[in-house]
Amino acid sequence: MTTADIYLAFADREARGVSPAYERLSRAVARDAELLALLDTLPPAKRQPNLLFGVVRLGGGPVDDPAAFRAYVSAGWPEIAAQMRVRATQTNEAGRCAALLPVLAALPQPLALLEVGASAGLCLYPDRYAYRYGDRLVGDGEPVLDCVLTGVAPPARRPEVVWRAGLDVNPLDVTDPADLAWLDALIWPEHRHRRERLRAAAAVAGSDPPLLLRGDLVDDLPALAARAPADATLVVFHSSVLYQVPPARRAAFTALVGTLPGHWVANEDPAVLPHTTLPEPPAGGFHNVLALDGRPLAWTRGHGQAATWFA
Helix, strand or coil: CCHHHHHHHHHHHHHCCCCHHHHHHHHHHHCCHHHHHHHCCCCHHHCCHHHHHHHHHHCCCCCCCHHHHHHHHHHCHHHHHHHHHHCCCCCCCCCHHHHHHHHHHHCCCCEEEEEECCCCCHHHCCCCCEEEECCEEECCCCCEEECEEECCCCCCCCCCEEEEEEEECCCCCCCCHHHHHHHHHCCCCCCHHHHHHHHHHHHHHHHCCCEEEECCCCCCHHHHHCCCCCCCEEEEEEECCHHHCCHHHHHHHHHHHCCCCCEEEEEECCCCCCCCCCCCCCCCCCEEEEEECCEEEEEEECCCCEEEECC
16 A cells, blocks of 8 residues: 555545544645655654644644645654654544443453553543443543444443553653643544543543553563452453554464453454454444454444444
8 A cells, every 4th residue: 555545545534524634634645746755755654644644733733724734744844754753643532431331341340451552541541431322421520421322222330440551662641741742633633522531531540640561562461461450350452553563463462362361352443453254334434343352342433432333
């Protein structure tokens, strides 16, 4: 897949109907030979749209006008490229907890949560957020996570979490203004509600920080999993993480996680974590597959705004 293909796929699958600004930018980059040539000087994993757009937003650059964006990137490319080489798309979307909640609440309680690719660990607090599934409210407090749930009843209560830990190659700290600024820059420009949600979720995490370790999802996972309390159900989970992992390491991780005690909850692009048979996804945008112990359960939208359970 060429870099132009990557940007067109992002426009069609992820940004269309979700972020008009990013759809416009992606299509503009895909037909701009100069910008494509600049992007092709980066390693393949560093050419992705979310990373480019996030770095531009972090630097205060324009993302609402393709011509102004092009001029900004062309003029500032050395610094933009340097930032893209050292940063990663560590979008820490607390809203994904709304799609995970029906699975987590149904497991034997209490839970010991271990998130792979945890970023700043905001998805490690499903027991602290409130959820709104249509007219059904689960829990209280802030933030309130909205999700359209189809094919399954909303859970009656939030899970009980007695231990929470995360593993990441570059863990972020929500109490660090620079790390929080990067998380903010990764939120799409029109999504004010997600920006407000980030601040509320960061306040939750900052008041009771999780155990976040720098490490590899294969080499360091067993030792961290062994630290979970024995009287809790271990749940290793991840959302929109494996696309950043090379295929060989991805295969090693999926082989390893199946040997650990407890359960494995994955919320990933089916092109990255394939399943043998899946129903057709709902219309209207890109969907991940939510799976428990390798068994696919539902289609989910990327930011947790909807989940459609399989029949």
